Amino acid sequence: MLLRLNRRSALYLAGVALLIICAGSGMWLFARQRVADGWVRHTLEIQTKLSDIQVFATRAEINRRGYLLTGSSENMQTYLATRRAVLPLLHDLAVAVSDNPPQLARARQLHDAILARLDDMALSMRLYRAGRRADAIAVFSNSQSHARTARLLDLMTTMRADEQRLLAMRSSRSGLLQRLAEAALGTSSLLIVLLVIAVGWERRQRLQALAELNASLERDIEQRKALEIQLKAARVRAEESGRAKSAFLANMSHEIRTPMNGVIGFTDLLLTGDLSDVQRRQAEMIADSGRAMMRLLNDILDLSKVEAGQMKVSDDAFDLRHTLKGCAKLMGPAIEQRGIAFRREIADDLPKVIFGDGLRLRQIVLNLLGNAAKFTSAGAIAFRARTIDHAGRAMIEIEIEDSGIGIAAEHQAAIFDHFVQADNQIASRFGGTGLGLAISAQLARLMGGELRVKSELGVGSIFTLRLPYRLPAASDLVPLAIDPFAEPAAVAAAPALPRTGLHILVAEDHDVNQMLILSMLEQLGYRAELARDGAEAFAMTVQARTAGDPYALVLMDMQMPNVDGCEASLKIRASGFAPSSLPILALTANAFADDIATCLNAGMQAHLPKPIKITELDGAIRRWAPQPSAAKPVGADRFSPQLRERYAARKHELIAMIDELARSSRVSDAQATDACSLLHKFAGSAELFGDGGMGDTARKLEVALTACARGERSGHFRQAIDAIRPAAA
Numbered sequence: 001m002l003l004r005l006n007r008r009s010a011l012y013l014a015g016v017a018l019l020i021i022c023a024g025s026g027m028w029l030f031a032r033q034r035v036a037d038g039w040v041r042h043t044l045e046i047q048t049k050l051s052d053i054q055v056f057a058t059r060a061e062i063n064r065r066g067y068l069l070t071g072s073s074e075n076m077q078t079y080l081a082t083r084r085a086v087l088p089l090l091h092d093l094a095v096a097v098s099d100n101p102p103q104l105a106r107a108r109q110l111h112d113a114i115l116a117r118l119d120d121m122a123l124s125m126r127l128y129r130a131g132r133r134a135d136a137i138a139v140f141s142n143s144q145s146h147a148r149t150a151r152l153l154d155l156m157t158t159m160r161a162d163e164q165r166l167l168a169m170r171s172s173r174s175g176l177l178q179r180l181a182e183a184a185l186g187t188s189s190l191l192i193v194l195l196v197i198a199v200g201w202e203r204r205q206r207l208q209a210l211a212e213l214n215a216s217l218e219r220d221i222e223q224r225k226a227l228e229i230q231l232k233a234a235r236v237r238a239e240e241s242g243r244a245k246s247a248f249l250a251n252m253s254h255e256i257r258t259p260m261n262g263v264i265g266f267t268d269l270l271l272t273g274d275l276s277d278v279q280r281r282q283a284e285m286i287a288d289s290g291r292a293m294m295r296l297l298n299d300i301l302d303l304s305k306v307e308a309g310q311m312k313v314s315d316d317a318f319d320l321r322h323t324l325k326g327c328a329k330l331m332g333p334a335i336e337q338r339g340i341a342f343r344r345e346i347a348d349d350l351p352k353v354i355f356g357d358g359l360r361l362r363q364i365v366l367n368l369l370g371n372a373a374k375f376t377s378a379g380a381i382a383f384r385a386r387t388i389d390h391a392g393r394a395m396i397e398i399e400i401e402d403s404g405i406g407i408a409a410e411h412q413a414a415i416f417d418h419f420v421q422a423d424n425q426i427a428s429r430f431g432g433t434g435l436g437l438a439i440s441a442q443l444a445r446l447m448g449g450e451l452r453v454k455s456e457l458g459v460g461s462i463f464t465l466r467l468p469y470r471l472p473a474a475s476d477l478v479p480l481a482i483d484p485f486a487e488p489a490a491v492a493a494a495p496a497l498p499r500t501g502l503h504i505l506v507a508e509d510h511d512v513n514q515m516l517i518l519s520m521l522e523q524l525g526y527r528a529e530l531a532r533d534g535a536e537a538f539a540m541t542v543q544a545r546t547a548g549d550p551y552a553l554v555l556m557d558m559q560m561p562n563v564d565g566c567e568a569s570l571k572i573r574a575s576g577f578a579p580s581s582l583p584i585l586a587l588t589a590n591a592f593a594d595d596i597a598t599c600l601n602a603g604m605q606a607h608l609p610k611p612i613k614i615t616e617l618d619g620a621i622r623r624w625a626p627q628p629s630a631a632k633p634v635g636a637d638r639f640s641p642q643l644r645e646r647y648a649a650r651k652h653e654l655i656a657m658i659d660e661l662a663r664s665s666r667v668s669d670a671q672a673t674d675a676c677s678l679l680h681k682f683a684g685s686a687e688l689f690g691d692g693g694m695g696d697t698a699r700k701l702e703v704a705l706t707a708c709a710r711g712e713r714s715g716h717f718r719q720a721i722d723a724i725r726p727a728a729a
Helices: 002-070 073-096 101-129 133-141 143-271 277-307 320-336 358-374 426-430 436-446 488-492 511-524 534-546 565-574 593-601 614-624 641-663 669-689 692-707 710-728
Strands: 316-319 341-346 353-356 380-390 393-402 450-456 460-468 503-507 527-531 553-556 584-588 606-609
Touching (some): 002 133, 002 143, 073 101, 101 133, 143 277, 316 320, 316 358, 320 341, 320 358, 320 669, 358 436, 358 460, 436 460, 503 511, 511 614, 534 565, 553 565, 565 584, 565 593, 584 593, 593 606, 606 614, 641 692, 641 710, 669 692, 692 710
Parallel strands (some): 503 553, 553 584
Antiparallel strands (some): 380 393, 450 460
């Protein structure tokens, strides 16, 4: 079939080519024939000019003779007019025969001969007018005049004969070209007819083949429709499965976070109380177990977000050096307590502030450091950060090297897969789910970078994270990212001292969470009231405003009976409560990105995921609640005498440590790390005991130690002790 089609196509192409050649040849021949006709007309025009010249020359001679016979002035005037007319004809004749050199030479000779003849005529008429009739007649009766006349006639005859020859030759050529053109166009017409017949026959054959193909397609159409129905059903099932999975994960997240909020929250409250050493260790174990459960839940949610394409990375300015030092400071003590050396090598040329997702970078680094600590029992762990030029791109390179158990070469590619560990016995020996590295690798790819591993079994591993970065320009001078939903003005306006007595509404339907949040707020010194659903929350906000005791802030759960949190927030905003006068914070176990967006779209100012720590809750209230007109300090009578004594002892120990390091000429990295840990813990608890000034000093000293050079540490301790001594006195 294909061979037959190729032969037909070749024949059609040959016929079309021949048609084009014939038609083109015919058109070219017709064009040449027109040119030949032009030459024929040109020759005829030359013959006409010769005839006109001869007529005018004869007319001039007749008028000369008439003048000599009669002396009539009319003959003289006719002669002069004839003379004037013949001169342009002679010029035109010379131009016309310029393409024929022999004829051009003859035309010039004819021009000279006629001018000489006309001059003789003028001479004879002047002699006649002067009365010299005999001399006038003698001008044309001599032998020289006869020779000129004979020469003139001979030139005219020769030129006519040559033009006649050219006329015959050109006429013959024109006729031949016309006949050839007619033959070519006739052949073209015949070819057109043949091609039309061939195309019609071919079209008939193709229509017949198309009819057969249509018949075959009609026989298969039912099968195709059935296949489309199956594919559509499969797509619908896949979409429903995806929606069901997302709904299941969201529901499980909510159901797990809700009881875990109670476990972790009440444990934190227990730890602030007066416990025995055994009870404190048991409470701390409960808190650690709860946080481990939450880390596992967060890993599963992160993995689900990545697989569903819902994981987004931000592009905000953040302090890179502070973030990396914070990771090292967080993991360093846990590593060194196990007798493992921990080396930090953060290059001096590493930029301080870059654009990127600092939260996700911290998540990856902490995961890698945690793995290194988990799988290293002896030796050292190195944490290195520097800038490199990789394939023409400026990148941040972070390496975590350990001397742990290592990974076999055949298992290195698989460790970045979901739920995969290098050895089946690792889970039983070290724990873990195999999700951390998979999530870290996918986060690195989302940020435009990569995560690689180089390892040797029994020797150790080197994990290398490479990420592109962008330095802030002059137009990018914005505050560093602190909270993705915090307003910069609200952050800047956060007061340094505790604000007690604030009137806060808690909208929560779960009994455990109700007790927990109310206990936390009471512990923090806030005045709280409870609404058990969204309708009651809306009614209470309106009633409190009417009574002249409006709420300073609302903590709103999302999932509640009757009216949920989002609907209640919309109603509150519609009734005239502005965000500046009544902030609404979502305190919910729904932690997906869509849930956060829904809260913000409903008029809420921030999203606080459950479980929440008491310090996080206090920080959110400080950030968003408006400054009360009068604030009273937290009453120390809310705490037991034993707890107040313990706080006083911790404060005395901290002041003693600061005083000792202030007198020291050199503060080591280990001393600075231990000091930062104590300062951080003390700053969080000082405000609860109404010691805001001391807590603020501890917080400032912690920030200064994190950012300063090694040689400047003693100076910061001296400044701190100088600020503490007057207050302590």
